Amino acid sequence: MGYATCVYCGRYLSAAGTDPKGSSTAGAERGKKLPVCLDCRRSKRDRPLTLWLRMLKKKDRMRWERIVKYHSRKMGGQITLEVKRVERER
Numbered sequence: 225m226g227y228a229t230c231v232y233c234g235r236y237l238s239a240a241g242t243d244p245k246g247s248s249t250a251g252a253e254r255g256k257k258l259p260v261c262l263d264c265r266r267s268k269r270d271r272p273l274t275l276w277l278r279m280l281k282k283k284d285r286m287r288w289e290r291i292v293k294y295h296s297r298k299m300g301g302q303i304t305l306e307v308k309r310v311e312r313e314r
């Protein structure tokens with residue numbers, strides 16, 4: 225049995241990374257359940273993905289760079305495409 229990884233930053237979700245109610249869905253897009261680490265969930269809240277990524281790019285370089293690095297190894301996928309799109313923005 226593998227561990228889920230955060231769809232945004234690629235971190236493995238430990239027990240500490242999921243909330244006690246067993247819901248790690250606060251970062252879900254369009255009602256889909258996605259595994260999201262506590263840090264990303266706290267940071268993103270209910271912001272739309274694109275706005276959150278732009279905010280990170282400006283204000284949270286460490287997380288932004290972790291996310292970019294994680295998604296640079298991935299192909300396709302809505303989140304990956306969005307990360308790459310925001311990365312190209314000036």
Ligand SMILES: [Zn+2]
Binds near residue numbers: 231233261263265
């Ligand atoms: Zn994360």
